[in-house]
Amino acid sequence: MRRRIRGSGAWLFLLPLLFLSLFYFYPLLSLFDISLRPAGALDLSAFLRIVESDYYLGTLLFTVYQALLSTTATLLLALPCAFVFARFRFRGRSLLLSLATLPFVLPTVVVALAFATLLGEDGLLNDALRALFSLDYAPVQLERTLPLIIIAHVFYNFAVALRIMSGYWSSMGAAAEEAARCLGADEWALWRDIRLPLIRPALLSAGALVFIFCFTSFGVILILGGIRFATLEVQIYYQAVSIFNLPMAAALSIVQILSMLAMMALYTRSQKRLRLDLASGATLAKPARSALEKLALAACVGFMALLLFSPLLALLWRSIFVGGALDLRNYASLAESSRGSLLFIAPLESIFNSLRFAALTTGAAVFLGLCAAYLIERGGRLGRLFDPLFMLPLATSAVTLGFGFIVALDEPPLNLRASWLIIPIAHTLVALPFVLRSVLPSLRALPPSLREAAALLGARPQTVFRTIDLPLLGRGIAVGATFAFTVSMGEFGASLFVAQRESVTMPVVIYRLIGDPGNASYRQALAMSVVLMLACACGFSLIERLRVAGVGEF
Amino acid sequence: MFIKAVLSMLIALVIAGGAFAQESDSLVVMTHDSFAVPEALLEAFEDQTGVAVEVLRAGDAGTMVNTAILSVNNPLADVLYGVDNTFLSRALNADIFAEYESPALEFVQEAFLPADEDYRVTPVDFGDVCLNYDIATFEDLELSLPESLIALTDEAYRGLLVAQSPATSSPGLAFLLATVAEFGVDGDYDYLDFWSDLRENDVLVVDGWSDAYYGEFKVTGRDSGSRPLVVSYASSPPAEVLFSENPEAGAITGAIVADGACFRQVEYVGLLAGAANETAARQFVDFMLSPAFQEALPLNMFVYPVRADVDLPEVFAEHSQIPENPAWVDPADIEAHREAWIQAWLEVMLS
Numbered sequence: 001m002r003r004r005i006r007g008s009g010a011w012l013f014l015l016p017l018l019f020l021s022l023f024y025f026y027p028l029l030s031l032f033d034i035s036l037r038p039a040g041a042l043d044l045s046a047f048l049r050i051v052e053s054d055y056y057l058g059t060l061l062f063t064v065y066q067a068l069l070s071t072t073a074t075l076l077l078a079l080p081c082a083f084v085f086a087r088f089r090f091r092g093r094s095l096l097l098s099l100a101t102l103p104f105v106l107p108t109v110v111v112a113l114a115f116a117t118l119l120g121e122d123g124l125l126n127d128a129l130r131a132l133f134s135l136d137y138a139p140v141q142l143e144r145t146l147p148l149i150i151i152a153h154v155f156y157n158f159a160v161a162l163r164i165m166s167g168y169w170s171s172m173g174a175a176a177e178e179a180a181r182c183l184g185a186d187e188w189a190l191w192r193d194i195r196l197p198l199i200r201p202a203l204l205s206a207g208a209l210v211f212i213f214c215f216t217s218f219g220v221i222l223i224l225g226g227i228r229f230a231t232l233e234v235q236i237y238y239q240a241v242s243i244f245n246l247p248m249a250a251a252l253s254i255v256q257i258l259s260m261l262a263m264m265a266l267y268t269r270s271q272k273r274l275r276l277d278l279a280s281g282a283t284l285a286k287p288a289r290s291a292l293e294k295l296a297l298a299a300c301v302g303f304m305a306l307l308l309f310s311p312l313l314a315l316l317w318r319s320i321f322v323g324g325a326l327d328l329r330n331y332a333s334l335a336e337s338s339r340g341s342l343l344f345i346a347p348l349e350s351i352f353n354s355l356r357f358a359a360l361t362t363g364a365a366v367f368l369g370l371c372a373a374y375l376i377e378r379g380g381r382l383g384r385l386f387d388p389l390f391m392l393p394l395a396t397s398a399v400t401l402g403f404g405f406i407v408a409l410d411e412p413p414l415n416l417r418a419s420w421l422i423i424p425i426a427h428t429l430v431a432l433p434f435v436l437r438s439v440l441p442s443l444r445a446l447p448p449s450l451r452e453a454a455a456l457l458g459a460r461p462q463t464v465f466r467t468i469d470l471p472l473l474g475r476g477i478a479v480g481a482t483f484a485f486t487v488s489m490g491e492f493g494a495s496l497f498v499a500q501r502e503s504v505t506m507p508v509v510i511y512r513l514i515g516d517p518g519n520a521s522y523r524q525a526l527a528m529s530v531v532l533m534l535a536c537a538c539g540f541s542l543i544e545r546l547r548v549a550g551v552g553e554f
Numbered sequence: 555m556f557i558k559a560v561l562s563m564l565i566a567l568v569i570a571g572g573a574f575a576q577e578s579d580s581l582v583v584m585t586h587d588s589f590a591v592p593e594a595l596l597e598a599f600e601d602q603t604g605v606a607v608e609v610l611r612a613g614d615a616g617t618m619v620n621t622a623i624l625s626v627n628n629p630l631a632d633v634l635y636g637v638d639n640t641f642l643s644r645a646l647n648a649d650i651f652a653e654y655e656s657p658a659l660e661f662v663q664e665a666f667l668p669a670d671e672d673y674r675v676t677p678v679d680f681g682d683v684c685l686n687y688d689i690a691t692f693e694d695l696e697l698s699l700p701e702s703l704i705a706l707t708d709e710a711y712r713g714l715l716v717a718q719s720p721a722t723s724s725p726g727l728a729f730l731l732a733t734v735a736e737f738g739v740d741g742d743y744d745y746l747d748f749w750s751d752l753r754e755n756d757v758l759v760v761d762g763w764s765d766a767y768y769g770e771f772k773v774t775g776r777d778s779g780s781r782p783l784v785v786s787y788a789s790s791p792p793a794e795v796l797f798s799e800n801p802e803a804g805a806i807t808g809a810i811v812a813d814g815a816c817f818r819q820v821e822y823v824g825l826l827a828g829a830a831n832e833t834a835a836r837q838f839v840d841f842m843l844s845p846a847f848q849e850a851l852p853l854n855m856f857v858y859p860v861r862a863d864v865d866l867p868e869v870f871a872e873h874s875q876i877p878e879n880p881a882w883v884d885p886a887d888i889e890a891h892r893e894a895w896i897q898a899w900l901e902v903m904l905s
Contacts, residue, residue: 034624112769121780222722222761223769228904238721241616243893244623244644329799399617406624417630418582418610514764515588516856517790518797519776522768 013379016372016432017386022414023425024393027404028253034407035250046251056235060255063231066146066221067214070153074210075203077154077303078161083195084300085162086169088293089285096301097166098540100308101159101482102533105490106315107510108219110529114311115152115224116143117318124314149225151307153214158308160213160434160483161206167479168202168441169195170285201441208267209437212260212394232256236397246403253400260395264388312533319526330527333520347509347528351535354489354505358539361427361488366481368428369435370473376436377443390436393429401426420503427488434487435480442476443469478543485539489532506532580606581834584631584826586618587611590854591847599841605834615641615724622826623648632829633838635678638819640727642675643889651675651824654836658843666820666860675822678842679857682788682877683728684816685715686807690774691782700783701812703736707751715783716758716770720896723762724819729785730899731888732817735881739895746902753903773806788816789856792873796853801869811877818880821857 036043050056085093103111118124119142126138133139142148177194185193218233232252240249288297319330334347376387393401405426409416416422446469454464470477492507506528513525589611596607610631612618619641622634626648637645645651651674659667659676666677687699700706706715718726733745758781760766767786770779773794788809795801823842825835841847848859852870866874 112765116769116779223765234722241614241620242721242727242896244616244620245893402613402617403620403624406621406630410625410628417625512587514768516797517767517786517793519773519794520797520799522776523799 013371013375016368016375016390019368019428020389020393023409024396024401024429027401027408028396030408031246031400031404032250032254035246038247043247044251046247047255049248050251050255056252059230059232059235060259062229063215063233064259066149066153066229066231067211067217069146070150070157070214071207071211073150074154074157074161075207077307078158078165078206079199079203080296081300081304082162082165082169082199084297085166087285088288088297090288090297094541094544096304097159097163098537099312100162100304101486101540102312102536103155103308104159104483104486105507105532105536106529107490107492107507107514108223110315110510110514110525111152111155111220111311112223113318113526114315115148117314118311119143119148119151144225144228146225146229149217149221149229152220152224153210153217155307155311156220157210157213158304160209163479163482164206164209164438164441165199165202167438167475168205168445169199170475201444204267205437205441208264208391209394209433211263212391212433215260216256216395216397218397233397237399240397240399240403249400253397256397257392257395260392261388264391268384268387315526316530319523319530330520330523331531333524334527334531347506347513347524347531350504350506350509351531353503354507354532355535355539357424357427357505358485358488360424361431362481362484362543364424364428365431365435365484366477369432369439369480369484370477372432372436373439373443376440387436387440391433394433401429423503423505424488427491428484430491431484431487434483435477438480438483439473439476442473446472481543481546482540485543486536489536489539506535579604579831580608581633581831581838582608582610582631583838584610584612584618584622584634586615586636587613588855589636592850592854595846595850598846599838603834603837605831605837607838619645622650626650626827629826629828629830631826632831632835633823634826635823635842636821637675637824638821639885640724640731640819640888640892642822642885645824646674646885647889650826652827652829652832654825654839656836656839656843658840661843661861661863663860663862675824676839676843677860678821678823679848679851679855679860680818680820681857682811682816682818682880683725683732683785684788684877684880685810686771686784686786686790687810688772688774688782689806689808691772699808699810701810701815703733703748703815706757706783707748707755709755711755711783713756713758714781715752715755715785716760716766716779716781717785718763718766719759719761720899725763725785725787726759727892727896728817728819730895731883732815732881734895735817735883736814739891745895746898749899749902759903775806787856788877789852789858789870789874792852792870793856795873796869805873809875811875813877813879814881816877816880818877818882820860 036046085097106114116123119140120126121138121141121143123140126140129135129139130137142151176198177190180190180194215231216233217231218237221229221231222234232255236249236252236256239245239252288294320326320328372386372390376383376390379386405422406417409422416425450468450472451464454468455461459467489505490507492505492511510525510528510532513521513528589609599605600607612621612630615636615638618634619637621630622645629650634645634650653673654676655673656676662677666680668675668677685700692699697710700708700711705711717729720727720730730745733748737743737745737748739745758770760770763786766784767790768778770781771784771786772778772780772782786809788811791805791807791809794807795805798806823839825832825839829835843861845861845864848861848864849867851857851859853867858866858876865871
């Protein structure tokens, strides 16, 4: 028996739908309306041009191709690491998880610089190989190739897959595995019959997010891939901004959104059949004992160090060494606004702005995300239909949504075009799918018997939620909150439309610094990127603490 | 408790949003990301006129113009500053501006004055997109500078230049327009022939200015890229000195300002039609042409004043060169052919 939403709290579940309609569908449809009906009559010739032209079709195919490759690579690499993280307790585990999430907040320009330091023609890797094998050429030629795009996508999205999968894996009881072991199952059988089938919902969740992210990738493709590789997202920006061909931009946006919608619908269907009822008992995590286990742990940490931390370290190194000597001037100068300029506020002030928006976004996204998760899970057939809709903001180009806000939200009481509120609203739209995808697998695995027992014993729905659901969902919520926080800290586009000083966030400062010629501003930008990473790391540990304090250990 | 707290917060947010109405004794200035002005200067304007100034940044220049066009019936601001000659026609065609002839126009250099007494926009500043080079590399290689665009196709400069894509970058488009002006669009050797030769000569094209300048441009003394020639601005060398860790050491980069090798971008300000505060908007246009504001332009936005009677800051006077004969393409031509020119360029460069 599936339980339906009922009782006085039901309206809560409609809030996320209201939010989505008001701040996503309404602006988007308004923009499509003026784009595709310029003279009052519907003009769909832009769609015809897409279908007829090899150029646009080629762009679409390349977009899908690189996204599939990137997603597969990310999942394959993250799966063993997620297992290690779920299975072993070790010193520095949560620090490692936090570090793995940091790439997410870095502006692509900064990441491109870090990759060039490492993998470029005169990068550290080529220098080392040259010295080692006394070569007179650079053996690694990755600049502006598809493999580099895929490496960068793995770099950005590894933490998404890792956190979602390991969060889910560690909240599953050890009972099934121990039973299988008692019945004589070997390691191979454990993987085939227990672990992989159990992880499938989280694997699909992570895969869907990573796919959408790679599908709509903008900066990574442009900066690391060069102009030869153009995705739909790049094409939409070009049509909307450079040549102001709104009908074509709208048509391409619709193609992008519909392909995502189809993908997501397919994915939600496949997930429907997987409904696990696992008592969330003792955690599986234990210290690594045998030599094999220690080797697996070392391999995982070593791999992550190579993939994720070496670019971050390159960045740190570049920011604190000036001409070979340790020099912290770059950091000291962040405290002052050198030009006394109105919009060029002291970079350190922007930390406060960023943290404020990130806190608002995390609160709103976790609340709305939880409501949405219950709507989807307990809302029956209708509820499940809403699932793909919440993913759409991720599939929508920032410039499309930005122009949508301009044409739709232009009259009181919703004249938000120039208000700072647009920033947390836009961030929440993007963060919501992360919370949803992190919470849903756990919510699906929630044993109904526990809730029924509680209800039978006379617990009110609120009490059931607080004492049963919340502790069991805690890990998923924490993962979602971490990502909501991260998305907000790293986001850049939405704050472009807003006026006041308080809208100057850390990524905006980095972009402005990197927009000025000169050594000092360039190094300040690097220092600011390191500060951004530190601020995020602090945010992560705070979220982790809140989880432990708020919902107890499990 | 948690849910109640979040709910009340959300409701508060919505109410705050509703209350966020614009007051009429304030002036909203819509501009692009690169807008920067000393706070004291704006405060002086506010004290003088009693009008509070609010600055609305609306993305890059293209995004800003498109935003203004999309909100033409219910303008977001009173004044729009920062539309340049590459986007001017688009803005004028969409009728977003109201006419205003500023008395301060008499101080503006003749070359920048509006043609045909069309006073819908007022020129404020200009800058030139041109080649920058790393001084030390050219000295080490004992290489002379490419003193014209066609020289870039010379074997001597093979693999030395990094440029930007005109599809995604404003200096990229400006440089493309310089080649359009120099070589024309038809004839024996048009701009596409030039680009195809550049491609043969191993030019590197990247997406944006910062990728080119920080990622690929070689500046001796900075761990940066490997190409000593880049498409940037004539004002980049003085800015490079200004933001250097050691400004006394002098210039480390230079700009090539030969005839026809640069493209001039002129930035304009205009009153948005239907503005809530037209009087203050006019005052602001006059203010932008005042000596104090014009003098502040180079050090804040790295552009040059349109007034001839203001002094340049020392670092600019010493290290910057202003091209005497930059390339020029009519704004109406740019708007009419932008897509075709870029498309043809993409085909040459990507095929």
